[in-house]
Amino acid sequence: xxxxxxxxxxxxxxxxxxxxxxxxxxxxxxxxxxxxxxxxxxxxxxxxxxxxxxxxxxxxxxxxxxxxxxxxxxxxxxxxxxxxxxxxxxxxxxxxxxxxxxxxxxxxxxxxxxxxxxxxxxxxxxxxxxxxxxxxxxxxxxxxxxxxxxxxxxxxxxxxxxxxxxxxxxxxxxxxxxxxxxxxxxxxxxxxxxxxxxxxxxxxxxxxxxxxxxxxxxxxxxxxxxxxxxxxxxxxxxxxxxxxxxxxxxxxxxxxxxxxxxxxxxxxxxxxxxxxxxxxxxxxxxxxxxxxxxxxxxxxxxxxxxxxxxxxxxxxxxxxxxxxxxxxxxxxxxxxxxxxxxxxxxxxxxxxxxxxxxxxxxxxxxxxxxxxxxxxxxxxxxxxxxxxxxxxxxxxxxxxxxxxxxxxxxxxxxxxxxxxxxxxxxxxxxxxxxxxxxxxxxxxxxxxxxxxxxxxxxxxxxxxxxxxxxxxxxxxxxxxxxxxxxxxxxxxxxxxxxxxxxxxxxxxxxxxxxxxxxxxxxxxxxxxxxxxxxxxxxxxxxxxxxxxxxxxxxxxxxxxxxxxxxxxxxxxxxxxxxxxxxxxxxxxxxxxxxxxxxxxxxxxxxxxxxxxxxxxxxxxxxxxxxxxxxxxxxxxxxxxxxxxxxxxxxxxxxxxxxxxxxxxxxxxxxxxxxxxxxxxxxxxxxxxxxxxxxxxxxxxxxxxxxxxxxxxxxxxxxxxxxxxxxxxxxxxxxxxxxxxxxxxxxxxxxxxxxxxxxxxxxxxxxxxxxxxxxxxxxxxxxxxxxxxxxxxxxxxxxxxxxxxxxxxxxxxxxxxxxxxxxxxxxxxxxxxxxxxxxxxxxxxxxxxxxxxxxxxxxxxxxx
Numbered sequence: 044x045x046x047x048x049x050x051x052x053x054x055x056x057x058x059x060x061x062x063x064x065x066x067x068x069x070x071x072x073x074x075x076x077x078x079x080x081x082x083x084x085x086x087x088x089x090x091x092x093x094x095x096x097x098x099x100x101x102x103x104x105x106x107x108x109x110x111x112x113x114x115x116x117x118x119x120x121x122x123x124x125x126x127x128x129x130x131x132x133x134x135x136x137x138x139x140x141x142x143x144x145x146x147x148x149x150x151x152x153x154x155x156x157x158x159x160x161x162x163x164x165x166x167x168x169x170x171x172x173x174x175x176x177x178x179x180x181x182x183x184x185x186x187x188x189x190x191x192x193x194x195x196x197x198x199x200x201x202x203x204x205x206x207x208x209x210x211x212x213x214x215x216x217x218x219x220x221x222x223x224x225x226x227x228x229x230x231x232x233x234x235x236x237x238x239x240x241x242x243x244x245x246x247x248x249x250x251x252x253x254x255x256x257x258x259x260x261x262x263x264x265x266x267x268x269x270x271x272x273x274x275x276x277x278x279x280x281x282x283x284x285x286x287x288x289x290x291x292x293x294x295x296x297x298x299x300x301x302x303x304x305x306x307x308x309x310x311x312x313x314x315x316x317x318x319x320x321x322x323x324x325x326x327x328x329x330x331x332x333x334x335x336x337x338x339x340x341x342x343x344x345x346x347x348x349x350x351x352x353x354x355x356x357x358x359x360x361x362x363x364x365x366x367x368x369x370x371x372x373x374x375x376x377x378x379x380x381x382x383x384x385x386x387x388x389x390x391x392x393x394x395x396x397x398x399x400x401x402x403x404x405x406x407x408x409x410x411x412x413x414x415x416x417x418x419x420x421x422x423x424x425x426x427x428x429x430x431x432x433x434x435x436x437x438x439x440x441x442x443x444x445x446x447x448x449x450x451x452x453x454x455x456x457x458x459x460x461x462x463x464x465x466x467x468x469x470x471x472x473x474x475x476x477x478x479x480x481x482x483x484x485x486x487x488x489x490x491x492x493x494x495x496x497x498x499x500x501x502x503x504x505x506x507x508x509x510x511x512x513x514x515x516x517x518x519x520x521x522x523x524x525x526x527x528x529x530x531x532x533x534x535x536x537x538x539x540x541x542x543x544x545x546x547x548x549x550x551x552x553x554x555x556x557x558x559x560x561x562x563x564x565x566x567x568x569x570x571x572x573x574x575x576x577x578x579x580x581x582x583x584x585x586x587x588x589x590x591x592x593x594x595x596x597x598x599x600x601x602x603x604x605x606x607x608x609x610x611x612x613x614x615x616x617x618x619x620x621x622x623x624x625x626x627x628x629x630x631x632x633x634x635x636x637x638x639x640x641x642x643x644x645x646x647x648x649x650x651x652x653x654x655x656x657x658x659x660x661x662x663x664x665x666x667x668x669x670x671x672x673x674x675x676x677x678x679x680x681x682x683x684x685x686x687x688x689x690x691x692x693x694x695x696x697x698x699x700x701x702x703x704x705x706x707x708x709x710x711x712x713x714x715x716x717x718x719x720x721x722x723x724x725x726x727x728x729x730x731x732x733x734x735x736x737x738x739x740x741x742x743x744x745x746x747x748x749x750x751x752x753x754x755x756x757x758x759x760x761x762x763x764x765x766x767x768x769x770x771x772x773x774x775x776x777x778x779x780x781x782x783x784x785x786x787x788x789x790x791x792x793x794x795x796x797x798x799x800x801x802x803x804x805x806x807x808x809x810x811x812x813x814x815x816x817x818x819x820x821x822x823x824x825x826x827x828x829x830x831x832x833x834x835x836x837x838x839x840x841x842x843x844x845x846x847x848x849x850x851x852x853x854x855x856x857x858x859x860x861x862x863x864x865x866x867x868x869x870x871x872x873x874x875x876x877x878x879x880x881x882x883x884x885x886x887x888x889x890x891x892x893x894x895x896x897x898x899x900x901x902x903x904x905x906x
Contacts, residue, residue: 081160081229088114089145090165090293093175094270094285097729098130104727105130106175107274110282111145112289114297115154122286123148135177142232143220158220158228165296167247167288169236170718171728180725237292239315240299242542247288250295253535258291259284302539306526316539320546321576327518333415337498338515339578340368340418362575367418371493374437375579377471379555380454380462382611383590388658389741389786390758391667392607395617399651399676402592403637403644405612406548409585411520411636415498415512416580422496425489427481433632435584436474438492443467444485448763450606452479452594455767460774461661463744465764473587475629479595482628495580515581519547520640550574552582592633596647599624605760607658615656615664615676620647651676657698660742665697667754680739683712701739702756706783708737740781743774750792757788776802797882808874818884822858823868824876825892825899830869835900843895856891877903 090112095104106127113121123145128134136144142162149155166172173179220228241250248258261284265273274281296312303309303319308326313319328335336342342365347356364372402408416435430436444451444466453470454462472480474494480487497511514520523544530537554573589612597606600618607615625634625646634646653676655668663680677694684696713732721728741747745761746769752758764770780798784791801812805820812820826849828834829841844852846865853860878901881889892899 081231083157083160083226085116085155085157085159086161086163087116087146087155087159088163088165088293088297089142090114090289090291090296091141091172092166092285092289092292093172094274094281095175095727096269096271101132102726102729103132104175104729105271106135107270108282108285109136109141109175110285110289111141112286112293113145113149114293115149119154120290120294121149121154122290124282124286132177135175137178138176138232139178139218139220141176142218142230159230161231162233163296164232164234165237165292166234167237167250167292167295169234169238170721173234174721174727235296235312235314237296237299240296240312240319242316242538247291251287251291253538254291254294254298256287256291256294259287298535299539302536306536306539316542317546317550317574319539320543321550321574323522323543324516324519324547324576327522328515331518333515333518338415339576340365340416340580365418367421368580371421372579374471374491374493375583376555377439378437378473379552379579379583379586380456380471380590381586383454383462383464383593383609384611384661385464385744386608386658386661386663386741387745387761388605388607388759389660389747389761390658390756391754392605392656392658392758393753394655394668396619396670397607397615397617397653397656397676398619398649399613399615399653400623400647400649401613402589402633403646403648404544404640405589406585407520407523407544408633408636408640409589410516410548410581411514411639412588412632413515413581413584415515416495417498418495420496422494424492424494427477427487427489429494430474430477430489430492431481432478433497434474434478434494435497435580436477436492436494437580437583438472438474438477439469439490440472440477440492441469441488441490442480442485444480444483444763448483448485448598450594450597451485451763452476452483452591452598453485454590457767457771460742460744460771463764463767463770465766465770467766473584473591475584475588475591476594479591479598479629482595483598516547517639520544524640547576548582548585550576551578551585553577555579555582588629588633592629592646595627595629596623596625599627607656608661608664610662610678613650620649623647650674657701659701659739661744663739665701666694667698682710682737682739685711686713700737702787704737704739704785704787706781706785709734710737738781740777740786743770743777746770746773750789752789757786757792759792773799793883797884800880800882804876804878808876810874816884817882818888819858821885821888822853822860823864823871824873825888826860826865826868827871827873828899829896830865831873833873834902835898836896837898840896840898852895856888879903 092110094107094110096107097103098105107130109125109127111123111125113123115121125136125141125144127136146155146159150158218230218232220230237250238244245253251258261267261273262277262280265276270281273284300312303312307319307323309319309322313322325335328338341362344361344363346359346361348359349355350357363369412433413435424430424436424438427440430438440453442453444453446466448466451464451466453464453468453472453476455465455468455470456462469490470476477487477489500510500512523540526540527537527544530540551574554571554577593609593612593614597609597614597616600606600616601622604616604618604622609615625631630646637644637646652670652673653666653668654670655666656676657665657667659665660680662678664676664678666675666677669675675694677697679693679697682697682700684693688696711732712735713730716726716729716731720726720731741759746764747759747761749760750757776799777795780795784794786792786795797817800817801815801820805812805817810820810823825834829836829849832838832841846862849865850860850862881901889899889901
């Protein structure tokens with residue numbers, strides 16, 4: 044019958060079995076329909092850790108010990124340590140055996156009366172320890188999810204909570220320990236990485252300090268690099284050190300659990316602090332009487348789905364964007380650019396007093412600028428004036444700034460080099476940036492634009508019948524501020540509330556751009572999904588507002604002041620606070636928000652002060668001379684000093700590295716194997732070393748001008764690029780030049796300018812440049828002109844010297860020319876070229892030529 048139906052439908056069937064598809068091979072084995080019940084309601088929290096040493100012969104780790112610290116329901120801690128039979132990989136403990144050997148003694152000693160039905164395992168940087176179990180790669184590899192640089196529990200898998208739905212309780216992994224007992228010993232087991240729930244990614248030692256439980260030190264002559272010797276020489280000390288790490292992990296996690304229950308009113312501990320921020324934010328919206336769906340522009344969709352296991356329908360709910368948001372959110376995504384990062388100088392700055400300013404709580408404060416949007420009344424606009432004032436709008440604009448504007452404010456995104464801020468071009472911009480551009484005298488043409496008005500409510504004021512809704516984030520920001528003030532500065536609680544406040548903005552922007560993460564279940568890089576509160580309108584507006592405020596402050600600085608660099612929400616300048624005009628419309632608005640977030644505070648905070656700086660590139664500024672009593676500026680442009688360099692010497696190391704850098708220089712860098720390589724190669728967590736090319740050269744986000752020498756190094760200022768095409772062309776050419784050069788002195792600058800001249804003038808004419816300089820090319824052109832009686836040269840000029848004499852004359856002047864080159868010059872075409880300028884080397888050559896051939900003149904040259 045099936046064959047007849049297939050033939051009638053025109054479908055060809057083969058005699059073989061149906062072809063299998065990807066769906067025929069599920070990544071995760073289907074659950075058994077036989078239900079396993081946990082042993083009891085008893086829950087245990089267990090900290091665990093492993094000690095190991097790297098074996099260069101196997102390129103894996105030799106496991107020395109597995110340590111645990113079990114916290115009983117009454118808070119009592121039970122330490123334990125297990126040793127494998129040998130360091131060989133075959134003698135490693137499985138996860139199941141580790142737990143069985145840890146828990147069975149507790150039953151025998153009557154420290155617990157029943158087998159636990161649920162177990163949470165805690166470790167600090169879990170990825171370092173989970174691969175130490177013998178069955179990890181065979182049984183649990185595809186059941187893990189990776190986040191940032193580590194792993195934890197996710198749904199019904201071993202692995203990490205993806206923190207996609209922060210408020211939903213995920214199922215756990217069932218482990219059957221013993222079927223023979225009654226009831227069977229079966230437990231739900233989850234992992235939590237305590238690294239992900241530490242403010243700022245604190246190390247275990249910092250966690251211990253906050254708990255009053257200091258991490259133990261390893262006494263000399265032993266060291267962390269060879270724990271085997273510590274075990275052999277001082278077994279008791281080794282065990283105390285090893286177990287303390289497990290104790291800190293579980294005690295810290297329980298402290299966080301208490302914080303979540305008492306302060307955040309969350310029953311379970313979210314896997315990340317970002318997840319805590321999302322949970323707290325959604326609760327504050329509801330508590331303030333606002334609707335999360337109205338604020339976020341979402342709606343809940345219910346769908347009936349048939350469940351073949353229960354033979355009934357079940358209702359699935361999902362959150363989707365409302366049509367008005369979904370239709371136009373691409374505008375906002377295109378306008379979401381992140382922070383402004385540029386370096387405006389290169390080299391050693393003049394000696395002065397340099398200030399490093401930051402906007403106070405930039406993004407947390409910026410969130411307060413977002414009121415409740417009225418998505419239903421969203422409209423399009425091509426009128427630039429409608430984007431001024433307190434407006435949430437996004438537009439594709441064409442722009443032109445006056446040449447006198449020092450810091451244009453409209454961002455132009457590039458795929459490879461990030462944001463540029465040229466004088467002319469096209470930009471996806473936010474309303475605050477458009478308003479600032481207009482105030483700077485820019486010509487703006489809105490090609491496509493949308494404005495989302497603020498929702499209006501009835502007012503009790505008769506003169507003003509409506510008023511805008513309050514800020515979406517005001518209840519959240521107020522709660523963060525109140526709780527930070529309630530606790531001592533530097534305490535765990537204060538650090539948590541600060542991190543919660545700073546983390547929410549990142550969750551609003553999660554998944555907007557094509558950022559990927561390694562999917563440990565599939566072995567592929569997968570796009571990072573949106574969070575449950577991803578909101579492109581809010582994320583783009585806040586970042587645009589912060590960029591605009593910083594741009595306004597920089598553009599109102601006195602003409603005699605200098606800005607060294609801008610990094611996200613702050614800038615380095617020699618302008619004191621008294622010389623910074625904070626009365627502009629954007630700055631005033633930001634200050635008003637600061638007064639709400641932290642009454643009496645200033646919008647600008649000065650983090651560092653120094654006497655002299657080294658300006659390298661974007662995110663690369665160092666202290667050349669300190670200012671007594673103030674912290675130094677130290678941004679290393681991504682360079683990690685060697686392990687043997689003390690942290691206090693990092694700045695001096697970086698200054699020496701920059702001043703003495705060489706072309707093609709490489710640095711040896713040690714790092715931990717990536718999650719991707721670890722999973723694909725089924726490797727332990729091991730250190731890998733690689734050579735990376737040093738790149739501390741200027742990144743040409745701006746056009747360098749005014750070369751001079753200062754303290755033995757080239758010093759240069761900059762101006763905005765005219766347009767993005769000019770910027771990208773010069774940046775790409777510089778990337779080529781710096782392969783064999785560095786920009787350290789005036790001769791380097793002359794060489795770079797000569798290189799640039801050749802590529803801009805000669806290459807378009809299909810003249811072969813290669814490694815030749817501009818004067819080398821001019822020599823070839825002179826010989827062609829001489830042979831062809833062009834550019835002011837006559838037949839009598841050609842007869843003045845023989846080919847041998849001409850070659851010898853030029854060789855003596857330093858050029859590689861043979862008599863054959865002189866003879867063959869008449870065959871080569873003389874290109875139609877107009878010289879508007881000459882390089883220094885070309886001018887020297889022209890002087891040399893005119894001594895012998897005074898009639899030689901370059902066509903249309905403006906000299």
